[in-house]
Amino acid sequence: MSKTDAASKTPLLRMRGISKSFPGVKALKSVDLTLYEGEVLALLGENGAGKSTLIKILGGAHVQDEGVIEIKNQITNVSTPQASQASGIGIIYQEFNLIPFLSVRENIFLGQEPSKTSLIPKKNEEIRAKKLFDRIGINIPINSACNTLSVAHQQIVEIAKTLAQDARIIVMDEPSAALSPRETEGLFQIIKELKSQGIGIIYISHRLDEIFKVSDRITFLRDGEHIDTLKTKELSRDDVISLMVGRTLENEFPRRRSNIGKPRLKVNNLSQGKKVQKVSFEVRSGEIVGLTGLVGAGRTETARLLFGAEAKDGGQIELDGKLLDIKSPRDAIKQNICLLTEDRKEQGLILNQTIRENFSLPNIFQFSTCFFIRKKDESNALSFYIDQIKMKITSSEQKASSLSGGNQQKVVLSKWLQRNSEVIIFDEPTRGIDVGAKYEIYQLINQLAEKGKAILMISSELPEILGMSDRVLVMNEGHITGEISNPREATQQDVMILATKSKPMAT
Amino acid sequence: MKNFNYIQFLFDYGTLIVLAGLCCFFSYVTVEEQSTANTTSAEKLVKKITKDLPKNSNIIVLARQSNEAVEFTETLTSKLSQNKIKVYKTIVGQPADARKAITELGKNRIKLHGIAADKHMANFAKSNLEKLSATYPDLKRAIIFQPENFYWPNFLKRENLLNVMKQISVVAIIAIGMTMIIITAGIDLSVGSLIAFSGVVTALAIQSLGGNNPEIWHLWIGALAGAIVCGLIGMFTGGLVTIFRIPAFIATLGIMFIAKGLAFIFSDSAPVPIDNEAFGWLGRGRTFFGLPNSVILMLGLFFTAHLLMTKTSIGRYIYAVGGNPEAARLSGVPVKWVLVFVYTLTGLLAGLGGVMEASLHITGDPKSGDLVELKVIAAVVVGGTSLAGGQGRILGTLIGAFIIAVINNGMNLTGVESHMQKVIYGSVILVAVLIDQLKIHLMKLKKY
Numbered sequence: 020m021s022k023t024d025a026a027s028k029t030p031l032l033r034m035r036g037i038s039k040s041f042p043g044v045k046a047l048k049s050v051d052l053t054l055y056e057g058e059v060l061a062l063l064g065e066n067g068a069g070k071s072t073l074i075k076i077l078g079g080a081h082v083q084d085e086g087v088i089e090i091k092n093q094i095t096n097v098s099t100p101q102a103s104q105a106s107g108i109g110i111i112y113q114e115f116n117l118i119p120f121l122s123v124r125e126n127i128f129l130g131q132e133p134s135k136t137s138l139i140p141k142k143n144e145e146i147r148a149k150k151l152f153d154r155i156g157i158n159i160p161i162n163s164a165c166n167t168l169s170v171a172h173q174q175i176v177e178i179a180k181t182l183a184q185d186a187r188i189i190v191m192d193e194p195s196a197a198l199s200p201r202e203t204e205g206l207f208q209i210i211k212e213l214k215s216q217g218i219g220i221i222y223i224s225h226r227l228d229e230i231f232k233v234s235d236r237i238t239f240l241r242d243g244e245h246i247d248t249l250k251t252k253e254l255s256r257d258d259v260i261s262l263m264v265g266r267t268l269e270n271e272f273p274r275r276r277s278n279i280g281k282p283r284l285k286v287n288n289l290s291q292g293k294k295v296q297k298v299s300f301e302v303r304s305g306e307i308v309g310l311t312g313l314v315g316a317g318r319t320e321t322a323r324l325l326f327g328a329e330a331k332d333g334g335q336i337e338l339d340g341k342l343l344d345i346k347s348p349r350d351a352i353k354q355n356i357c358l359l360t361e362d363r364k365e366q367g368l369i370l371n372q373t374i375r376e377n378f379s380l381p382n383i384f385q386f387s388t389c390f391f392i393r394k395k396d397e398s399n400a401l402s403f404y405i406d407q408i409k410m411k412i413t414s415s416e417q418k419a420s421s422l423s424g425g426n427q428q429k430v431v432l433s434k435w436l437q438r439n440s441e442v443i444i445f446d447e448p449t450r451g452i453d454v455g456a457k458y459e460i461y462q463l464i465n466q467l468a469e470k471g472k473a474i475l476m477i478s479s480e481l482p483e484i485l486g487m488s489d490r491v492l493v494m495n496e497g498h499i500t501g502e503i504s505n506p507r508e509a510t511q512q513d514v515m516i517l518a519t520k521s522k523p524m525a526t
Numbered sequence: 527m528k529n530f531n532y533i534q535f536l537f538d539y540g541t542l543i544v545l546a547g548l549c550c551f552f553s554y555v556t557v558e559e560q561s562t563a564n565t566t567s568a569e570k571l572v573k574k575i576t577k578d579l580p581k582n583s584n585i586i587v588l589a590r591q592s593n594e595a596v597e598f599t600e601t602l603t604s605k606l607s608q609n610k611i612k613v614y615k616t617i618v619g620q621p622a623d624a625r626k627a628i629t630e631l632g633k634n635r636i637k638l639h640g641i642a643a644d645k646h647m648a649n650f651a652k653s654n655l656e657k658l659s660a661t662y663p664d665l666k667r668a669i670i671f672q673p674e675n676f677y678w679p680n681f682l683k684r685e686n687l688l689n690v691m692k693q694i695s696v697v698a699i700i701a702i703g704m705t706m707i708i709i710t711a712g713i714d715l716s717v718g719s720l721i722a723f724s725g726v727v728t729a730l731a732i733q734s735l736g737g738n739n740p741e742i743w744h745l746w747i748g749a750l751a752g753a754i755v756c757g758l759i760g761m762f763t764g765g766l767v768t769i770f771r772i773p774a775f776i777a778t779l780g781i782m783f784i785a786k787g788l789a790f791i792f793s794d795s796a797p798v799p800i801d802n803e804a805f806g807w808l809g810r811g812r813t814f815f816g817l818p819n820s821v822i823l824m825l826g827l828f829f830t831a832h833l834l835m836t837k838t839s840i841g842r843y844i845y846a847v848g849g850n851p852e853a854a855r856l857s858g859v860p861v862k863w864v865l866v867f868v869y870t871l872t873g874l875l876a877g878l879g880g881v882m883e884a885s886l887h888i889t890g891d892p893k894s895g896d897l898v899e900l901k902v903i904a905a906v907v908v909g910g911t912s913l914a915g916g917q918g919r920i921l922g923t924l925i926g927a928f929i930i931a932v933i934n935n936g937m938n939l940t941g942v943e944s945h946m947q948k949v950i951y952g953s954v955i956l957v958a959v960l961i962d963q964l965k966i967h968l969m970k971l972k973k974y
Contacts, residue, residue, distance in 0.1 A: 328856060352858040366856050369849035371916050380846055380857040383839040390838040434857070 029092060031056045031219040032077075032108075032188050037086035039072055046072040049086065050245045052238055054188060054219040059210060061230045061251070062223045063263050064240035065423075065453035070223055073240070074190055077221075078110040079103035090188075109181025110190040115173050119166035124148045126165050127180045151179045156212050157205070171202035178209065189213065190221040195229055196451065199314045200479075200515070207233050225453060226480070227256060241265055264455040272486035273458065275465040279489060280304035283473040284356075284442045286325065289334035294320040296497040297523070298334070302442070302473035307464065309488030309506065310477045312518045316494040318477045319361060322444045325475075326358040327351040338442060352381055357440040359431055361447040361477070363424070367431040370420035374412060375401055377419050378434045385437070404433035408463055425456025432463060443467055445476045449483065461487060481511040498523035540961060541910055541925045548929060552936035553679040560678045563594050563644035567673035568601035571642055572609065575671050581610040583639035586631065588617045588624045588647035595644065602642050614638070621650045628654075632662025640669045648672035680939055688818055694905075694931035695820040696721070696879040697898060698924060701905040702831045703760075703872025705923045708906050709848040710868055711915025712767065712774035717876040717902055719785035720756045721895025724880025726789045728752030729798035729890025732805070740802045748800075749808075752884070753877035759785065760873015764866035782899070789892040798890040809886030820882055827875075832920045844868060849916035904951070905930055908958040910965075929954070 032054040039047040047069045054060050062070050075081040077088070079100040087094050090106050097103040103110075117126050128144050148161045152175075159172050168176065174194060181189050195203045210220060210233055222234055230237065231251060239246040239262045246262060254262075260271070284302040289295055295317045302308045310318050324331045327345040336343045338355065345351045348358070360366035368377050378401045379386055386397040401415050410429045412422065419430060428448065435443065445464065449457045464487065468474050478484045484491055484506070491503040493514055501517035503509045575585065587602045589595035595618045603613045614636065615627050624647055631638050641651050651670050659665040680686060700717050707714050732740045732748035740748075759781060766777040811819045835841035846854040847864045855861045879898075884890045909926025911918025933954060937947045 326856070348856050349858045349860055358856065360856060365850070366852050369846055369853050369916070371849050372845065376842065376845070380842070380854070380859065383842055387839050390840055392837055392839060392842065 028055050030054065030089075031091060033089040033092075034073070034077070035087050035089070037073065037076060037083045037088075039076060039081060039083050045243055047076075047083070047243045050240065050243070052221075052245070053248070054221060056187075056217045056219055057214045058235040059214060059220045059222050059233050060248075061234035061237045062221055062240065063230065063237050063259065065263060065425075065455055068240040068263075068453075069243040070240055071192070072243075074110065074192060074221070074223070077103065077108055077188075077190060104184055104186075107185055107187040108190070109184060109186030109188065111174070111177045111181065111192065111194060113193045113196060115177055117165045117173055117176060120164055122162050122164055123159055123168070123176050123179075124161045126176055127151065127161075127183050129180075131183065147183070148179070151182050154182065154212070154216065155179060155209050157209065169202075170197045171199075171205065174198070174206070175209065178213075186218070188219050188221070190223070192223045193225070193451070194222070195224060195226060197314075201313075203229065225451060227259060227454075228482070230259070231256070237262075239263060260454050263453070271458070271482070273462050273465055275469060277489060278305045278469065278471075280471060283339055284475070285335075285337040287335040287337070289321060289324055289336070290332045291320065291324055291329065292332065294497050295324055295331075298494075298497075298499055300492055300499065302475055304471045304473060305468050306489045307468050307474045307476055307487055309484040309491040310475060310494065311479065311481065311484045311491060311514060312494035312500075314479065316518065317497040318494050319446055320497075321494070322358055322446050322475070322477055325351070325442075325444060326356060328358070352438065352440070355439075355441040356444070357381075357435040357438055357442070358444045359428075359435060359446060359448060361450060363427050363431055368419045368427060371418060373416045374410075374419060374422075374430050375415045377430055378404070378415075378437065381434055382437045400437055401433065404436060408433060408436075409459060423453075423456075424451045425453060425460070428452055428456070428460060432460070436467075440472070442473045442475070445474070445478075447478055448476065449478070449480070481514050484514070485509055485511070493517035495520060541908065541922060541929065541958075545925050545929050545932065548932045548936065549681070552681040552932065552939065556680040556682075556936075556939050557677055558680055559675055560683075563589055563592070563598035563673060565597050565601045568598050569605065571671055571673055572602060572605040575606065575611065575640060575642060576609045578669065578671075579611060579639050582612060584612050584614050584631075584637055585640040585642060586615045586617065586627060586638065587613055588627075588641060588643040588651065590621075590644060590646040591619055598644060606642070617647075621647070624650060625654060625658075628658055628665065629662070632658060632665050635662075635664055637664045638668040640671055642671045645672060645675060681936060686935065686939075688821065690928070690931045690935045691821045691824070692818045693935070694927050695818075695824040696882050697901045697905055697930070698824050698927035699827055699882070700872070700876050700879045700898070701902045701909075701923045701927055702827055702920060703868065703875040704902045704906050705909070705911050705918055705920055706831075706835070706844055706868040707774070707872055708903075708911050708913060709844055709915060709918045710865060711848050711851075711913075712865070712868070713778065713903070713913075714760075714763070714774065714869065714872050715778040715899050716759070716763065716781035716785055717872065717879070718895040718898035718900075719782045719789065720759060720873060720876035721880040721883055721898055722789040722892050723759075723785040724752035724756045724877040725884035725890040725894055726793045726798055726892050727755050727890070728881050728884050729800050730792060732800050732802075733798060736802075738801050740800070742802075742804060745800070745802060745805050749881045749885075752881045753874055756877025756880065757870055757874035760876070761866060761870040763873065764869030767869065768862040768865045786892075793890065793892045795892065797887075797892070800884065800888050800890065803888065805885055806888050807885065809882050809884075809888075820886075823882075828920060828924050835920050840864075840867070845916060901930065904955050904958075907955060907962070910958075910962065912962055926958075 030053045034050065034052040036049045036051065037047055038049050050069065050073060052073065064070050072081060076083050077097065079097050079102055082098045088097055089095065095106050097106055097108065124144050127148055145161060152158050155175060155178060157175055159175060165173060165176060194206060198206060213220060224230055234251045236248055236250050237254065237259065238248040280303055282301045282303050287299050289298045298321050312318050323329045325336060327347045327350050336345060343354045345354065364370060375397060379397050383392065386393050398415060405412065405415065408429050410426055412426060419427060422430065448460055452460065464474060464476065476487060488506045491506045492499050493501045495518055500520040500523060503513060585606060587599050589599045599616050599618055603616050606613050614631065617623050617627050643651055648670050655665065655668060704714060704717065728748045728751060731751040732744050735747060736744035763777055763781050766772045767774050808819050813819055814822060835844065843859050843864045846859050847861050851861055880895065883894045905927040906923050907913065908929050909922035911922060933950060937950065
């Protein structure tokens with residue numbers, strides 16, 4: 020960026036020479052960050068680059084070892100969450116901090132009650148809350164309990180909460196992760212509104228489309244170091260990726276020799292209540308079928324029914340012409356179907372167990388004689404995958420919780436690769452994973468397809484669905500509403516039309 | 527990495543350090559001069575006497591009335607006679623008895639060459655022999671032999687240590703199952719009642735099979751009945767927890783009352799006697815190397831459970847279910863069966879505990895086992911198993927049980943009264959949980 024431009028404005032926030040070490044790791048090495056009034060600064064970096072540590076320092080959850088934080092040119096102490104709040108910093112973490120049974124109003128003013136003894140001036144608060152929502156430009160019933168709100172609305176309450184505390188600096192950590200595309204549009208609208216009020220926003224996301232849409236400048240972090248801060252307008256998508264990863268990727272989605280054979284998985288009239296209604300499709304040998312739709316369209320539910328994670332009301336599942344009897348995930352696994360869940364931490368991994376233990380969980384009987392585990396075989400099998408899928412770990416005895424998202428996904432992948440299933444269902448395989456690791460995961464999916472496996476890939480990221488699949492199925496309201504047979508030539512627009520169509524596809 | 531290992535060490539062996547510290551402390555405060563009037567000291571004394579006295583010398587053996595006195599004097603008497611030394615008289619009793627015996631020797635003009643005595647009697651003889659030998663010259667040449675005195679903590683006596691282990695064996699055995707349940711993030715409050723229930727069922731089964739004169743196989747069947755019935759109750763609890771999704775706390779609370787009530791109803795509120803002393807084999811017997819059978823059983827079960835939890839697929843499943851039941855289920859772990867297994871096993875072990883308790887008293891007592899569930903849970907928690915599930919070690923529980931036993935024993939030895947003991951118990955549990963919290967905190971710091 021040009022220096023003159025920067026000099027003309029006073030920075031709202033300046034973090035200078037921030038360093039932070041944890042036992043065994045140097046998380047941040049003299050990082051600088053500058054945020055101006057009324058701008059959106061994107062913070063980009065692979066997982067483990069130091070973004071969250073930097074944000075936690077700003078929020079008072081961690082204290083830096085070195086470096087100073089200036090707010091409006093004044094050195095400010097933000098070493099506790101209270102101090103940080105008082106300095107006008109508001110942080111919206113990925114997991115919301117709302118109290119479910121309290122009302123919107125109560126949540127917004129939580130901790131700001133005038134004094135401990137006096138009654139809460141409800142009327143006054145109501146008026147103030149209304150004003151806050153006017154500022155944001157969206158109206159939410161202020162007396163409804165927070166657990167009755169949609170995720171998008173809860174997020175707006177979080178934003179209102181930071182505004183109520185007079186925040187001038189708002190940090191949003193992966194704000195769109197749980198939002199539908201339409202809700203994300205709404206969020207951008209809010210961000211625009213806040214910008215016009217002179218608020219500075221630090222925006223963290225893995226979704227490059229959003230970064231380009233919403234940010235003015237991008238600060239790149241890599242391995243705890245500040246790489247560069249550049250104007251978004253002057254960057255191309257490839258520039259951004261190579262700055263993040265530190266090397267150039269030839270293509271966002273790796274190419275693959277398509278060798279599609281005979282049908283393997285056949286699903287007929289799979290149903291469960293209103294969530295999944297008479298879903299039928301097939302996946303051929305060597306084929307990657309993409310399954311997409313808006314949040315709540317029934318994609319994940321379909322996968323869970325296939326895998327036996329939930330009981331189906333009706334429908335048949337066939338593999339290689341044989342009717343399968345699936346009542347539980349255990350049955351599905353035995354019959355060569357596996358599912359990589361969308362939520363790795365909640366459903367894919369046992370976080371407090373080691374990589375080795377997670378790896379062998381579905382494969383335990385391959386590694387044991389009369390219940391006794393042959394630890395050597397177990398370790399050997401795992402080390403094969405550590406090399407093959409390039410897990411970046413220090414030891415197989417590391418706890419799964421200590422890994423970055425990409426490596427966690429690789430651990431999940433390794434356990435199913437060892438299982439050698441024929442049908443592999445990926446539910447949001449790259450959610451929360453940085454660009455470099457994403458590419459590797461795509462390569463692995465391609466390799467599996469080349470081996471003749473039947474692959475079903477669920478994703479909300481349309482470029483990913485279109486870039487990876489041989490065929491795309493689109494769902495809405497529990498039905499399959501359409502199919503795109505040449506996804507490489509289709510546009511995101513085409514998908515959105517099908518995703519909002521309410522009539523099931525004629526079969 | 528150095529830092530990491532240090533923390534890891536603290537995690538794994540923290541409780542062991544506490545146990546060692548407690549042992550050191552109680553050893554230090556219970557050091558006393560020991561009178562060792564037992565078989566070994568008697569044998570040593572015989573060697574000394576045969577060396578110092580010629581054959582056919584006359585000797586008397588004295589010991590003050592105590593549990594050990596009989597074996598001390600019997601060994602002395604028989605070994606001395608074997609070595610051709612004439613034991614004129616053996617007295618186990620009070621100093622007055624000894625004076626009478628010695629005076630009688632003097633009156634009968636029998637030459638006395640030696641007195642073999644324990645510490646108390648030797649002190650008595652020393653102070654009285656001179657006076658007596660003035661009247662009776664035949665006593666003049668008598669030499670007093672006594673075992674060598676030394677200082678040793680009462681706590682560290684072999685007998686006391688075995689006692690510590692024996693007293694905790696029932697709690698520790700049940701704690702094996704409880705550890706597994708708590709690792710799956712559950713709890714079982716019914717184990718104390720199952721002890722009573724199992725004891726009563728065992729005793730009643732023996733009575734109805736063998737009447738007033740039961741044979742050995744009746745005892746076996748009774749014991750198996752007690753254990754298996756409790757195993758089935760555990761299985762039922764497991765069913766409540768898995769099929770009907772009743773929280774373990776509530777389900778086992780219900781079973782706790784039911785089992786206790788049934789124990790009283792079946793036994794008509796009175797202890798049920800078992801009319802064969804052979805039933806005491808498990809609770810009182812010492813078949814191998816002088817170790818109590820209950821202690822051997824406990825150590826054997828811990829070894830087996832340790833293998834089960836660390837080396838087998840079942841153990842892996844139990845940890846997985848506790849760590850993240852949904853992820854475990856989606857990885858093909860039969861979560862419900864794992865839960866039913868741990869509750870059944872715990873029921874079975876509680877039943878076994880009831881049999882041991884009945885064996886100790888040779889009675890099936892509906893009042894036994896009160897509050898044992900809390901001691902069992904305390905042993906597990908003190909042993910470092912987190913109530914949040916997913917983490918814990920069987921051997922940690924063994925150490926936890928020992929810590930509780932050592933505190934109990936040490937306080938008894940040092941004369942802390944029973945109400946104060948409760949206060950200290952409670953404090954130990956709180957400290958254990960605080961350490962657990964500290965662990966979690968340190969873990970988080972490490973993870974950043």
